[in-house]
Amino acid sequence: MDRLDSQLREVVHELAGQARSADLVAGALRQGRRRVHARRVAVAFTAGVAAVALVAVPALALRGGRPPADALSGGASARPSTSPTAHLSQPASDPTPTLTTGPLALPGGWIVGSATELNTNDEAGTGWVYDRGSRTYVKVPYTEVIPSPTGQYALVFDGVRARYGVLDIAHRTVTWPSIPTGKSGAYSAPAWSPDGRTFAVLSLPKYGTFSVYVIDAVTGQRRQLGLDWSRDYCSDFCFVSWYDSSTLALPHADPGSKANAPAYNGMHLFSAATGVPKGTVDLPGSYASPANWSPDHRYVVLATPESLPPVDNRIGVYDTQSHRVVGYLPGQSGAIDALAVFWCADDQMLITSATTVSLVGLDGVTIHQYPMPLEFSTEQWVILVKQ
């Protein structure tokens, strides 16, 4: 055993020995009971759907296959769903698609834009991204693939060297823009601008203040925004998102909350060009991206403070008119994902999870689940883009 070995063993044991005791019984029971309850609901729902399938599937076969994707969205005038049985006229199961059959179409004009294996044994990672030119999915060796809204580029994460690059999907080339990280070596994940030409990233120095950079996807040129960090911006769980094509947003941290368990009360808005403040959005929680707003801007999907990862699953649909949460989104452990909610009507959205894409109503009830392609044999991080 060499000196590094012995020192490392000491360090790891010393580190573990500093863990403080915690009373986790009540929290684990509460969270565990919720998991049991959610599983029972899912089983009951699946049983109901299976019963209806006996009627629905032959009818579909007679019509010649899968209904048009947009027909499933219910349209802008559709009423919020009130119970699982309200939508049982939906097809019970779709034929399992494959990556060779073209884009995976979903309601609201969405398609599967990318998927990345969550638990791959491959150090480099494995992902797929949709190439609009060839109308095929391209396999890429990265641990994250985040397509731009236009589908021309994708941000890819090199898990070995821990850096983000810009993949030109048509030309299969990657450039690696420099993202300053000061002396900390940390940054939040990048967020594409709505036009897909730039992306914003938050650099998190250990010493000194955070910085927001806006980086041109083509040239790699970056612009550092001068922000007044004396304001109540986020502390931990900080991320930058685009509010609109010229406005960026950061979570507004409640100054009375703990740094390690911050409470958020909406977002601070500032110019993406200059960093000049443009006001605040008051909400009882934080939202992850502009995509979390319904098309009519009445509803917004919020992560309430206790839902910050990886604890809980209190992702609410907040009604800005009645000022109340009208439903909680189903399913996955963890918090809301900046790229997991895709509205396809004013009252329905698609939620991506590790194995499926679900059509969900305002009340959080799953209306329909879309299977992932056969090639996605393991859990995937799926991101949708507009067709």
Place this chain on the structure above:
Amino acid sequence: VDAAAEREFTEFVIARTHALMRVAYALTGGDQYAAEDLLQAALAKAFARWPHIRGDAEPYLKKIIYHDYVSWWRRWRHRRETPVEFLPEPASPTVPTDHSDLRLVLREALASLPPRQRAVLVLRYLEDLSTDEVAALLGCRPGTVASQANRALAKLRTQFVEASQQTADTTTIGAGQ
């Protein structure tokens, strides 16, 4: 999960929380809140399956913790900080001067490793597991474990050697004064 199973689960949590916290704490690089979150989520998963767990539940819990730690970090990375390739430069004037400082450098270097590499080292140095045992627990090939460990140790060694050299230089300067 009936009342008896719930009582049994509660007793298990009370008895084994601290041992499991040690693992979660080491994995999260000494972040008490993140360790509690990680462990609580793992306990909740175990509770939902408690009637089906036979024998000692602790190995099962540890498996959930390691898996959740690696996959959670990947999935939610974009909501959190992403460690990058290069390690933090120690802020002046914290040039390591003795072995406790060297351990601090090593601890920071460990915290900056990608999660799978850190998990491999924690399993190896805290839990004293063999390469095959680590591979079985993480659900990957032994070769993958070996290469992850090699990469991680190479990074740590670079930092450690540099810090050791600085310590030696400091000692020499001190001795000459």
